Amino acid sequence: MALRTVKALEKIPRTTLVDEVIAAIRGMLDEEGWTAGTRLPSEHQLSIQLGVGRSTVREALRVLGHLGLVQSRSGLGTFVVGKELAVRHSAPDQEAEALSQFFEFRRATEPAAARLAAERRSSSALSAIKASWQACYAGAQNSSVDDFAALDFSFHISIFEAGENQFLIDAYRAVRPSFIKYVGMVLELGPLTRMMHFHDKLIEAISRQDPLAAVRAVEENFVDTDVRQRMMMLQTSG
Amino acid sequence: MALRTVKALEKIPRTTLVDEVIAAIRGMLDEEGWTAGTRLPSEHQLSIQLGVGRSTVREALRVLGHLGLVQSRSGLGTFVVGKELAVRHSAPDQEAEALSQFFEFRRATEPAAARLAAERRSSSALSAIKASWQACYAGAQNSSVDDFAALDFSFHISIFEAGENQFLIDAYRAVRPSFIKYVGMVLELGPLTRMMHFHDKLIEAISRQDPLAAVRAVEENFVDTDVRQRMMMLQTSG
DNA sequence: TGATGATAGCTGTCAGACAAGCAGACTGCC
């Protein structure tokens, strides 16, 4: 179980300009008191305001549009669809809060996916799950934490794919970056053995098409995972 | 309950070029046998191949990147992250399948959101829920089906917001277009009365911070909603 | 052999251009 905690030269953040603009506009939605229906500044104005090119603003707005936050209408402008969460509470341990929310999200979606997978899995989907699991298992020997988390994600998404629900698949795939980040964090605490066991049970349940057992396997994986507490441990130890 | 089924001039499709490119590339991921790690054609090549400008391709790839389907790396290219579902089964009634999947998705996410909302709702979040519900109720009198569906979505997303889980909020918001489409379809079958009742029970549960009752209310709303069967009715009646 | 530097192709970003959509003002007619 030699997970190299390599932190290669402490990983320069290197985010893209578009992502920064996305974050900036999300921030505006929070703070400017814009309610649903408000018109945003035009792309041109935004590009000046933020000091970037119009194409950069467009790519950002396109993503926000697909997230359902804004809606662009040709000739009219871009409008706020929903309002963001007013205040991100508990600013001090924002990371811990996000981590906790992330596991809540998994807990909400994974049991449903496991059930669907057990109900519908084709034989090829089952092979895909097993293959991902093989790669995951092999990766535990000699991968960096992040690489292993990526393999673990592949395993989980393969279960969603076996469930054949495009909405759930899309929703889960969208959290891939968070998965890698947070699972990587938690992994350093070393709950690998239990996770391995859980994977085996889950695959077996899906394999014999037993939805109840699949759901149970997933839910057991979350039991006594008080993430916030772990986060504290991580913070004090690191 | 005068939902005008207006179908104003049967609604010209009018999709944007970027969305077509997104669909085209998703199709490629399906059919070209690209596995995770495969490099896509360069943006320049894609723009030629699809007969559009490079910025259009870029906006599409940016969205696909945020969906977690591809990943662009500066200087290297764009790579497939996960593989799409191999074959969308049951091509004949694809709409019915999507509708069914959509309600599966709601069923997976809404109970979790209801529970969180009941646990954490701030008083302002509760006001927001009640306000959305007022608008929704009023809209039932004199809105088009689509407008009403949009109001209903606002109501539901306000519950997610009260739950204060950014991952769930994002996931739910992303299905807004589908919500409006499919809820609009189902509404024409007229289960409005029951829905109204459900909304009342849910708000009450959240209001008195009773997670179990909130979850129960949401789940009752899905009981005996055999969506596929309804879809058939819709098809034969329309 | 091994380090070094040039190179070619890629994404990231920008600026400028034009088409098309839309609301509101404006004009001319009845």
Add this chain to the structure above:
DNA sequence: GGCAGTCTGCTTGTCTGACAGCTATCATCA
């Protein structure tokens, strides 16, 4: 006065060309 049609200015949608910065590859040289 009322109204239909037109004009105008602003907006998004799309395309093009340009350049910077990144990276793997490969030839070059010590």
